[in-house]
Amino acid sequence: MSTLKTATPSTETHGQHPNPKGIKLPIYMDNHATTPMDPRVLEEMLPYFMEKFGNAASRNHPFGWAAEEAVELSRERIAKLIGANPKEIIFTSGATESDNLAIKGVAEMYREKGNHIITAVTEHKAVLDTCKHLEKFGFRVTYLPVQKNGLIDLDDLKRAMDDKTILVTIMAANNEIGVLQPIAEIGKLCHERGVIFHTDAVQAIGKVPVDVNKMNIDVASITGHKLYGPKGAGALYVRRKNPRVQVVPLIDGGGHERGMRSGTLNVPGIAGLGKACALAQEEMPQESVKLAALRDRLKDSIMSRLDEVYINGSMEHRLPGNLNISFAYVEGESLLMGINDIAVSSGSACTSATLEPSYVLKALGTGDDLAHSSIRFGIGRFNTEAEVDYVADRVVETVVRLRELSPLYEMAKEGVDLKSVKWAAEAH
Amino acid sequence: MSYSEKVIDHYNNPRNVGSMDKNNSDVGTGLVGAPECGDVMKLQIKVNPETNVIEDAKFKTFGCGSAIASSSLATEWVKGKTIDEALAIKNTEIVKELALPPVKIHCSVLAEDAIRAAIGDWKKKQDATKPATVQAAQ
Numbered sequence: 205m206s207t208l209k210t211a212t213p214s215t216e217t218h219g220q221h222p223n224p225k226g227i228k229l230p231i232y233m234d235n236h237a238t239t240p241m242d243p244r245v246l247e248e249m250l251p252y253f254m255e256k257f258g259n260a261a262s263r264n265h266p267f268g269w270a271a272e273e274a275v276e277l278s279r280e281r282i283a284k285l286i287g288a289n290p291k292e293i294i295f296t297s298g299a300t301e302s303d304n305l306a307i308k309g310v311a312e313m314y315r316e317k318g319n320h321i322i323t324a325v326t327e328h329k330a331v332l333d334t335c336k337h338l339e340k341f342g343f344r345v346t347y348l349p350v351q352k353n354g355l356i357d358l359d360d361l362k363r364a365m366d367d368k369t370i371l372v373t374i375m376a377a378n379n380e381i382g383v384l385q386p387i388a389e390i391g392k393l394c395h396e397r398g399v400i401f402h403t404d405a406v407q408a409i410g411k412v413p414v415d416v417n418k419m420n421i422d423v424a425s426i427t428g429h430k431l432y433g434p435k436g437a438g439a440l441y442v443r444r445k446n447p448r449v450q451v452v453p454l455i456d457g458g459g460h461e462r463g464m465r466s467g468t469l470n471v472p473g474i475a476g477l478g479k480a481c482a483l484a485q486e487e488m489p490q491e492s493v494k495l496a497a498l499r500d501r502l503k504d505s506i507m508s509r510l511d512e513v514y515i516n517g518s519m520e521h522r523l524p525g526n527l528n529i530s531f532a533y534v535e536g537e538s539l540l541m542g543i544n545d546i547a548v549s550s551g552s553a554c555t556s557a558t559l560e561p562s563y564v565l566k567a568l569g570t571g572d573d574l575a576h577s578s579i580r581f582g583i584g585r586f587n588t589e590a591e592v593d594y595v596a597d598r599v600v601e602t603v604v605r606l607r608e609l610s611p612l613y614e615m616a617k618e619g620v621d622l623k624s625v626k627w628a629a630e631a632h
Numbered sequence: 633m634s635y636s637e638k639v640i641d642h643y644n645n646p647r648n649v650g651s652m653d654k655n656n657s658d659v660g661t662g663l664v665g666a667p668e669c670g671d672v673m674k675l676q677i678k679v680n681p682e683t684n685v686i687e688d689a690k691f692k693t694f695g696c697g698s699a700i701a702s703s704s705l706a707t708e709w710v711k712g713k714t715i716d717e718a719l720a721i722k723n724t725e726i727v728k729e730l731a732l733p734p735v736k737i738h739c740s741v742l743a744e745d746a747i748r749a750a751i752g753d754w755k756k757k758q759d760a761t762k763p764a765t766v767q768a769a770q
């Protein structure tokens with residue numbers, strides 16, 4: 205999360221809040237930043253630290269074979285979750301590396317075919333900054349706008365494509381507002397025009413169905429720690445046929461991963477990533493229903509008790525566990541401070557280094573004032589109904605308290621149109 | 633971001649929250665910052681016209697915890713001071729008292745601005761009423 209500020213849960217203050225039965229504080233509800241590890245994943249990983257420590261590239265002894273077996277099982281599990289062939293899975297260190305490898309790797313490989321790349325303004329920085337980097341080397345990048353609901357307009361995409369377009373990179377699910385882009389439609393447009401389609405799918409995989417063939421995805425970024433697996437273990441899906449996609453490696457060396465990513469494999473991490481994918485595959489149908497119900501419970505509980513609360517992004521096309529809300533007249537960071545026994549993120553960045561609020565929210569057309577007032581809730585596998593109720597109560601009471609403190613709330617109640625006020629922003 | 637104990641204390645127990653009648657000739661109102669910057673402070677003072685002493689101060693702030701603490705502290709400090717003493721309050725003193733980190737210095741600057749704006753508003757009211765008083769006396 206580059207623009208989101210994360211609250212540091214602490215027990216220093218708010219000792220006055222009774223700890224309801226069955227709730228352990230602080231509550232973790234920031235599952236888009238990272239997810240807690242599933243104990244079943246850890247169990248799968250543990251043997252590969254000590255007794256099965258071998259190098260997966262050692263072909264001549266049982267130590268290497270045991271490691272290789274774990275790696276290949278993981279490859280199969282990841283492939284199965286996204287409808288791919290195991291040979292199409294390349295292991296990386298995580299999402300940022302996967303995005304870099306996908307975009308730079310395709311750009312360099314297909315440079316002779318064209319130099320135009322299309323992405324969207326709400327992408328993660330791992331994609332945006334990689335595209336910016338390529339602009340310095342003669343590539344042309346189109347940054348598609350998004351609609352008010354956070355989705356790109358497919359007509360914009362069609363119009364942006366030209367005969368020099370080699371790559372479209374659009375995320376499957378947004379990390380801040382959880383909106384799901386029309387991936388299948390984008391993939392179809394790309395394939396009709398012979399353009400490679402990469403999707404940063406780290407927030408989507410394991411949460412909503414992703415099928416590389418049905419959705420015409422050519423390259424997809426995956427990471428372990430967003431689906432209850434380990435950090436430092438990721439993968440890149442690279443299509444092998446219809447069309448065969450090639451990427452130029454970022455890291456040269458021993459020729460691991462079919463030459464696309466050299467470096468000794470992180471066997472415990474890879475084993476964990478595979479297990480996390482297997483669990484996600486098994487549990488997604490029930491889990492997505494449960495998470496959506498918890499999310500809606502949180503939303504309804506907050507919105508039924510507070511006025512001037514706005515949801516950022518489409519509710520219809522959205523990850524089940526995501527809720528991103530702006531609380532008018534209340535600054536996000538102060539809200540985080542008030543609910544400091546709950547770990548969530550804010551779209552406000554009230555520091556002199558970055559006065560800019562979330563670029564994702566701004567791209568939706570959300571005003572800076574409301575972007576500063578936003579909170580992202582990321583509900584995950586281990587959250588409970590009791591936690592959701594506690595979070596809703598704490599948020600409501602803190603917003604009420606801060607609005608009492610807010611000159612903007614007072615002015616709005618007096619009927620002052622805040623947009624018409626001439627603000628004297630001396631400090632900035 | 634970890635906050636100092638004093639910031640947390642002001643955030644949890646802000647002093648002098650509230651509003652005074654901005655049309656009262658003894659009340660000066662300062663409204664500084666902007667919603668799109670993430671900080672707006674309203675600081676009000678009530679001045680004794682005989683002594684020029686600030687007898688009461690109130691604030692409301694939209695902003696982060698440090699902004700709330702800076703303005704809360706500012707109201708505490710200006711109370712009981714004369715206008716000239718209050719004008720001498722420097723943002724660096726607020727930074728020191730609240731142990732604000734460098735990224736939060738702008739909150740203290742805004743609080744100092746709020747004090748000055750409130751005093752400026754009060755002075756403007758005094759200037760506006762004075763000629764009228766003089767005329768009436770003639």
